[in-house]
Amino acid sequence: MTTFSSTLVVRPVELSDLHRIKEILVASIPAGKEVDHAMQSIVSSLNNANSVRYYVASSSKAIYGLMGITDSNIDPQLCDSHEKPIELVNAYVQPRLRARGVGGILADKLEQIAIDEGYTKLIIVSGSRNRVSGYPFWRKRYGEPTRIDPDYWGATNERVVWTKKIA
Numbered sequence: 001m002t003t004f005s006s007t008l009v010v011r012p013v014e015l016s017d018l019h020r021i022k023e024i025l026v027a028s029i030p031a032g033k034e035v036d037h038a039m040q041s042i043v044s045s046l047n048n049a050n051s052v053r054y055y056v057a058s059s060s061k062a063i064y065g066l067m068g069i070t071d072s073n074i075d076p077q078l079c080d081s082h083e084k085p086i087e088l089v090n091a092y093v094q095p096r097l098r099a100r101g102v103g104g105i106l107a108d109k110l111e112q113i114a115i116d117e118g119y120t121k122l123i124i125v126s127g128s129r130n131r132v133s134g135y136p137f138w139r140k141r142y143g144e145p146t147r148i149d150p151d152y153w154g155a156t157n158e159r160v161v162w163t164k165k166i167a
């Protein structure tokens with residue numbers, strides 16, 4: 001199976017990426033308002049109106065995946081006061097290109113950005129919808145979750161948290 005380590009670049013999202021990113025989100029997220037919320041957040045980010053930074057894994061004009069990083073709105077329960085936390089958000093790879101290394105390349109890059117900027121703790125928060133599609137990726141990368149909060153987002157809808165000390 002082809003992997004992309006030599007052909008992909010990870011770069012900040014650009015305005016011209018938006019329609020390709022939306023295709024990935026629509027293919028990845030069950031119908032509802034979440035695609036719109038995510039797109040609004042990406043547009044706000046491009047306008048410097050929020051503190052999320054979005055990156056794409058790209059080759060030529062194609063967009064293979066998206067991941068964001070932010071130090072805002074982090075649940076204080078997930079870190080100690082002496083820590084400088086940052087969170088990975090909105091991790092999505094085109095369905096037909098999953099399990100070929102794209103998500104790992106994005107996470108490697110964002111983790112390095114966090115280290116370079118002096119953050120001390122990386123946080124990933126996930127929930128039941130991603131049990132099959134997302135948990136295995138984070139578990140493979142960061143081991144067993146640091147925390148599982150059953151019913152956090154409603155009955156049978158747990159919050160699962162991975163953390164990694166990066167300094």
Ligand SMILES: CC(C)(COP(=O)(O)OP(=O)(O)OC[C@H]1O[C@@H](n2cnc3c(N)ncnc32)[C@H](O)[C@@H]1OP(=O)(O)O)[C@@H](O)C(=O)NCCC(=O)NCCS
Binds near residue numbers: 098100125134
């Ligand atoms: C999660 C996601 C971003 C990971 O991206 P990816 O490109 O598929 O991940 P990679 O190919 O870099 O995977 C790295 C490793 O994790 C494993 N892995 C990733 N997703 C997996 C899954 N759903 N089930 C089992 N293993 C998985 C890969 O097999 C790979 O293992 P290897 O190193 O032994 O080859 C992507 O699968 C995705 O978009 N999922 C749907 C959306 C989602 O759930 N996002 C997470 C929200 S918290």
